[in-house]
Amino acid sequence: MAVGDLSSSSSSSSTELHVLAVDDSLVDRKVIERLLRISACKVTTVESGTRALQYLGLDGDDGSSDLKDLKVNLIVTDYSMPGLTGYELLKKIKESSAFREVPVVIMSSENIQPRIEQCMTEGAEDFLLKPVRLADVKRLKELIIRSVEAEEEHKAKHSCPNRILQNNTRGVSSLDDDDTPSSKRMKLESRVHV
Amino acid sequence: MDTLVAQLQRQFRDYTISLYHQGFLDDQFTELKKLQDECSPDFVAEVVSLFFEDCEKLIGNMARALDQTGNVDFNLVGSSVHQLKGSSSSVGAKRVKGLCVTFKECCDSQNFEGCVRCLQQVDIEYKSLKAKLQDLFSLEQQIVQAGGRIPQVDI
Numbered sequence: 001m002a003v004g005d006l007s008s009s010s011s012s013s014s015t016e017l018h019v020l021a022v023d024d025s026l027v028d029r030k031v032i033e034r035l036l037r038i039s040a041c042k043v044t045t046v047e048s049g050t051r052a053l054q055y056l057g058l059d060g061d062d063g064s065s066d067l068k069d070l071k072v073n074l075i076v077t078d079y080s081m082p083g084l085t086g087y088e089l090l091k092k093i094k095e096s097s098a099f100r101e102v103p104v105v106i107m108s109s110e111n112i113q114p115r116i117e118q119c120m121t122e123g124a125e126d127f128l129l130k131p132v133r134l135a136d137v138k139r140l141k142e143l144i145i146r147s148v149e150a151e152e153e154h155k156a157k158h159s160c161p162n163r164i165l166q167n168n169t170r171g172v173s174s175l176d177d178d179d180t181p182s183s184k185r186m187k188l189e190s191r192v193h194v
Numbered sequence: 195m196d197t198l199v200a201q202l203q204r205q206f207r208d209y210t211i212s213l214y215h216q217g218f219l220d221d222q223f224t225e226l227k228k229l230q231d232e233c234s235p236d237f238v239a240e241v242v243s244l245f246f247e248d249c250e251k252l253i254g255n256m257a258r259a260l261d262q263t264g265n266v267d268f269n270l271v272g273s274s275v276h277q278l279k280g281s282s283s284s285v286g287a288k289r290v291k292g293l294c295v296t297f298k299e300c301c302d303s304q305n306f307e308g309c310v311r312c313l314q315q316v317d318i319e320y321k322s323l324k325a326k327l328q329d330l331f332s333l334e335q336q337i338v339q340a341g342g343r344i345p346q347v348d349i
Contacts, residue, residue, distance in 0.1 A: 027244050027281040034229045034237060080276070109280050131222045131284045134229065 017144055018042040022052045022077035022089065023107070028130070032076060032107075035137045041074075049084025049092075052077070058096050072102055074125075074144050079108035079115065087119055094123045103144055107132055199342030206333045210347045213330070218323055223286030224349065239331055245285045249320040252278045256313055260306070271309060272301035278316070289319050 019041045021032045029045045036043045046052050052075070053059045057067035075093060079086040086106050093099050103125035108115065116127045125143075128136050196204075213219045223238075230237040255274045259267055279294035293316045300308030334344050 025248075025277065025281055025284070027241060027248055027284050030241050030244055031226070031229075031284050034234065034241075038229055038231075109283060130280065131225070131286075133225050 016040060016042055017073040017141065017148075018044070018071050019074045019076060020052060020055065020072050021045045022047075022049060022075070022081070022086070024048060024078065024081045028078065028107075032132060035132060035134060036076075038134070039137050039141050041141065049077070049081055049086070049089035052089055053084070053092060056093070056096075056099055058092060058099070072099065073148060074140070075099075075102055075104045076128075076140075077104065077106060078130075079106050079119070080110075087115075087122065090119060090122050090124055103147075105140060199337060199340045202333060202337045202340060203342060203345050206330070206337060207345055207347050209330060209333060211349065213326060214349045217288050217292075218326060220286045220288040220291075221349070222283065226285060241285055242327055245281050245287065246320065246324050248281050249278065249290070249316075253313065253317055253320070256309075260309055260313060266304075266306060266309075268301045268304045268309070272298060275301055287320070287323055290316060290323065293319055 019036050021029065021036065021043060023029045023032060023045070024047055026047075029047065033043045033045050044055065046055055050059070056072070057070065075089075077086040077089055084092075086108075090104050090106065093102065093104055100123075104123070105126045105128060106119045106124050107128045107130050109130040111129055119127055126140065128140075214223075226238050226241060252274045256271050259270045259274070275294050275297045279291055279298065282288075282290040282294060293312060297309065297312035297316060299305075300312055337344055
């Protein structure tokens with residue numbers, strides 16, 4: 001199960017997320033890794049979309065992963081990368097049976113509305129303007145943890161298929177933050193700085 | 195009577211403030227400092243060091259591309275500028291980032307002289323920042339060696 005087969009935990013502080021971070025910039029990889037580690041996440045960094053697919057075991061021809069036990073709770077990727085762009089990586093992940101439920105967040109230094117819309121339409125969880133800050137990562141982490149925990153709770157009570165639960169948990173996670181695409185764009189617009 | 199530690203701390207504070215006020219650093223540098231702690235005491239120095247290596251490499255790429263007289267690939271130059279703009283933004287290197295914005299415009303309009311000028315300026319600017327940050331880190335080391343704590347500077 002792709003979202004993360006976490007052992008039952010009573011509090012959010014004991015839920016350790018495993019994040020895959022994809023960025024072709026060494027400087028940015030170092031920064032995002034630190035941001036995530038300081039937020040108590042396990043981090044794996046890779047330098048390209050192609051490497052990300054290899055890591056996920058998705059570089060074969062079908063959408064299934066060879067790595068059945070790989071637990072990735074969140075994928076954070078830069079948009080502009082040589083070779084596979086972040087958008088193309090997002091599409092491949094959403095097309096895969098193994099990882100389509102894993103939230104994917106896109107990072108970009110450019111606040112381009114059509115780009116943001118394109119990514120959100122393709123199923124991105126969020127779109128972050130670079131440089132990414134601690135507050136962004138903290139917010140993301142809370143969002144992911146709440147949805148993972150809600151899903152764990154549901155699983156404990158019922159035996160329902162993943163897909164239905166995922167829809168429910170999205171509702172739960174938007175209690176504090178209005179996560180509709182338009183609100184994210186507005187948040188982004190207020191953060192534009194040159 | 196001012197102890198050595200107090201003097202060094204004041205120097206550190208003043209120098210830090212001046213770097214921000216003169217536009218060398220912006221609040222992203224402050225964000226990086228937040229990520230530094232006892233477990234990762236050299237984080238900022240490490241990131242900054244990677245950034246300067248990046249500068250050297252990318253500026254080298256740009257120089258080579260601009261050297262192809264009559265056959266300059268402005269897209270190639272622009273792509274290196276874009277990368278440099280990204281990493282300078284990530285470390286809070288405000289002046290370098292600003293120069294990259296201008297530089298990118300020259301690339302987009304295929305302005306050769308403009309590109310050459312920008313390249314020279316970016317080269318000077320990153321080296322200047324490198325020297326200043328080395329001085330800043332050196333002050334930090336002196337404070338610690340003198341038995342003091344590095345003060346938190348609110349900009």
